[in-house]
Amino acid sequence: MQFLRSQPVILKKIIRPDGSHYRRGERYSSSAEWVTGGLLGEGAYGKVHLCEDLANAIKKQHAVKETKLREFNPVEADSWLRLGFSRHVCGLNAVTLQDGAVWWHMELINPRVSLKQLVEIHQPKPLHWRDAVTIATGIFSAIAHIHSYSVKHCDLHPGNVMLCKDLRVKVIDFSLLQPAVTNDDFSLDVQNGLQLFLYMVTAKSFRFSWTEALVQEHVKDDKVLPLVLKMFQPVTNQTAADIAKEFSACRVKGVDEADGIRKDDAASVDRQDIVRESFATAVSEDDVLTAVHNHISQGDSLDDIFAALPEGDNIICD
Ligand SMILES: Nc1ncnc2c1ncn2[C@@H]1O[C@H](COP(=O)(O)OP(=O)(O)O)[C@@H](O)[C@H]1O
Ligand SMILES: [Mg+2]
Missing domain, CATH: 3.30.200.20 (Phosphorylase Kinase; domain 1)
Known part of the structure; x- marks a missing residue:
């Protein structure tokens, strides 16, 4: 340091x-x-x-x-x-x-990988729906917290969403924070949150102009489609909290399928050890990002990669 x-x-x-x-x-x-x-x-x-x-x-x-x-x-x-x-x-x-x-x-967020960096590393492939749902649950929990104080963030884009250990979301950058009173006030954050989800599952630009028809064409999963379509519906100060719960339930609904794959896959246990080892020697923020990059290229799961992310205050900058 x-x-x-x-x-x-x-x-x-x-x-x-x-x-x-x-x-x-x-x-x-x-x-x-x-x-x-x-x-x-x-x-x-x-x-x-x-x-x-x-x-x-x-x-x-x-x-x-x-x-x-x-x-x-x-x-x-x-x-x-x-x-x-x-x-x-x-x-x-x-x-x-x-x-x-x-x-x-x-608060120091350390180490941090922004959602923008993660999707860029992954491109042209989108994130797996399971990881996107985990991250979206965190994003909507953040929005729900902010809305419960009658304020709106107004600047939710992939560079302002940080991902920490175990894919935990930390929203940053409150420069555009504004009071939120009417139902309309809450809609921008909710729409941006759903745009972020679509950005993860399609790898299309965050500012892509989604129409209802395009959403239907790109999101085939019945678990998440009704949630994403909320981007075209009116919202209240409770909507973000409701959506957070629904994203969380989506993950539970999909867990059997996900677990089935992982339990049968003995190789994954070896990979977890390899991933952990490479993060153990990552000292700087750049090392962490490079390790994330390498493991994504090698096909390791984001669960394994972010489970190995270090936690703590001691980082080296410059
Ligand atoms: N609390 C924090 N801990 C660690 N890094 C941070 C923190 N807040 C911001 N950063 C880093 O600084 C960058 C710019 O911060 P941000 O608040 O988004 O500024 P701006 O309003 O100019 O976009 C972020 O992308 C992130 O890399
Ligand atoms: Mg910013």
Whole structure:
């Protein structure tokens, strides 16, 4: 892990939340000083770095995103904080101002493979329906969580869906968060969630213009077709939660078939060991992505690959 200790970023003003909220169960360092480390990613709105608090008591790493002050969206800060820390949504620790920039201190997602990277690695083949259903269950659980706080994400695309160990979904990027009141307010996220599912099972562009007829043509599976067709129906604040349950049930319905294949396949046990070994030596985020790539090319199942994904805070950037 490399931190730029010679250039500490001293954060002067904490605007949100109050000290007791900085990281679950822990406090701000009284001086609110931390150092930024290696680059984790870069998007349209700003760079995301690894970050470490300088206070000895708070050594746990987190991620920090820097955005321009004029792009500060107080709704993002208030609503994102209210979402708290949950299984499928990246949590916000604190928001600080310094030198005309806003710094969003958030939960570190590590290691992470975005849904965009996963589908691109897989292309031209789509994902297996079972994996797509597992991931869609996580995506809709995230949307249901967000909608239950009367807000909408508005920017659910494959680059904002991260996949962690065991294919667990973590939704990131709350730059476009908005209050959601009317039933119509909830429809964009639901439609985007179903577009993400179609992106996984067809490998067609995420922005593909689906019509009802095209959906019928491409989705032959009776388990998922009625769910996907909800993209053409009106929604309420409960729709995402209902769809999450239905995706979860789809997986259960298909499990006998899936288990039958796996139980008879003794070779799969050997492969699991091989996959585990290659992740044991993956040190950096790039190593992890390369290992995912190699195992997908060798035909290993996403279940085996993501079961072997490491978990934890110690990563090397740069
Ligand atoms: N909490 C996080 N932990 C680890 N990496 C992150 C985190 N948040 C964002 N990133 C990385 O930074 C990139 C850009 O972040 P994002 O919030 O999507 O920015 P933008 O609004 O510019 O799209 C992501 O694609 C991801 O690779
Ligand atoms: Mg983004």
